Amino acid sequence: MSNEHAVEMRGISKRFGTVQALNGVDLELRRGELLGLVGDNAAGKSTLMKTLYGSVIPDAGEIFVEGQKAALRNPRDAQALGLAMIYQDLAVFNNLDVAANVFTGREYTKRVLGITFLDKKRMYDESEALLSRLRINISSPKLLVERMSGGQRQMVAVARAIGFDATILIMDEPTAALGVKEANTLLDLMAELRDQGISIILITHRITDVLSIGDRVMVLKGGERQGVLDVADSTLEDVEYLIVRGRPDGSG
């Protein structure tokens, strides 16, 4: 097993009823790279990532995380291995502040007289430090998430994932609902995270996003891998051709 890969997926297949959603798909995510995952609707992008995140169990295939064979039965198994997935429908709490969202599920507490109190100060301090380390532009960890823009909410979700010591980030269409400026800020953040050593898989319809910040791009079509291109020597046309026509040998 090669050691340069944060994630390796081998021969992943998944059938839903009569639909073969994935058919023997391989994927390699190099450590510290940003891999774009593109393809038409129903190409199998989200299903593939759900198998990696443990929320879909594949019918066949193997998954290796950091060189170790992984048995992923649910997202918690994946999280324990340093994976974090940020979905389109964000699992943030709009009614809570930034710090509470960043520390969701692993709050700092202190017990006084048998009652578990929140250690708010510590959570505020550490979220502030985390936000500034990630260069996320949110003025205060005390801000309510409901007062934030879509892009800022995505960043809170990212901060939460990184705060959980995630080293492999899966982002599912993060820019789909954002305006141009916000999307660019988020892409900058993803590039920054990559530079800090986080390995990232970006599912997206916006191929130009991948071409602007990604290292490689993998194309899926009809549940099969069509190819992996190096961003440095690929054009938008190259990627689109693979998405629409599939592998040059015509088997896709």
Added chain:
Amino acid sequence: MTANQTPTTRVESARARVRELMAHRESGVFLALVVFFVVMYTVSPIFRRPFNLTTILRQISVTSIVAMGQTLVIVSGAFDLSQGSIAGLAAMVTAKLWKNAGLDPPIAIIGGLGVGVLCGFLNGVLAARFRLHPIVMTLATGAVFLGVNFYITRGESIIGLPDGLTWLGRGLIGPVPALIVLMFIVAFLMHILLTRTLFGLRVRMIGGNLKASQDVGMNVERIRVGIFTLSGFLSALGGIVLLGRVGNALPQIGQGLLFPVVTAAIVGGTLLTGGVGSMAGTLIGAAIMGIARNSLVVLQLNIYLQDIVQGMLVVVALLIDQFRRGELTWRIILGRDR
């Protein structure tokens, strides 16, 4: 504030501070309370008598105590419509434990509180484990609790309660009525619970985003049971305080409690869809309702107007809430938006 600040920046920083204040959900209702209070204080000499002001506080205390429990339930995204019946059952059990079982008043009170905890626990289990819809479920269990109450009392009152049972409702701590002190203690503790503890955070999480809460891996069932149990306890406490307010144990005690309780929470800014609400807001809501009711008396208006006023206040509170959340705009009201 530094000396080289220009007047405009000073105005701006003041504006920013006002905006920050107004961002708190309680600010609006608190302002309404202050305005209402000042107006009544100015126009009515009877209103501003210390005795009258104490009366208002006494009148809102039972409502407030029970409403703290309701606020917790609503913030978690549910409702507890059985509170009035729990209050009544707990009060009657307390009286019967003293009268028929011959228990000392403090022990009888603990027994009554225990009944409230049990009723609340039952609600919690039905809501959490059996996944019943809380509105209809608590309506049903409320009917059961009321039925049990009338069954064990045969609908008969218990009169001549000892001081030990009525003290919470009519006793004094120094110059201050005990139930007012109790109200503030409950409000303070519930405020701490909701804002400072892990349990309170979990309550707000469940009410704000149930699916995400489950994904986090918290024990949603246990928290729900805790919420309803606490609601049952506070309902029972309210019922037992009512024993002293009324002076006798009437089986129908606690009936009519539910509407003012829910009203206090809603007027106080608790979001009906869950996730948002505060004990301070509920206390303010109860105070507004209390002053409204009192004004009818001191201005010598018909006291029977109180239901109308109360109902209208709720409608206004709901409208304000819709506006704040952007669900309602003038365009929609005027029919220009479809």
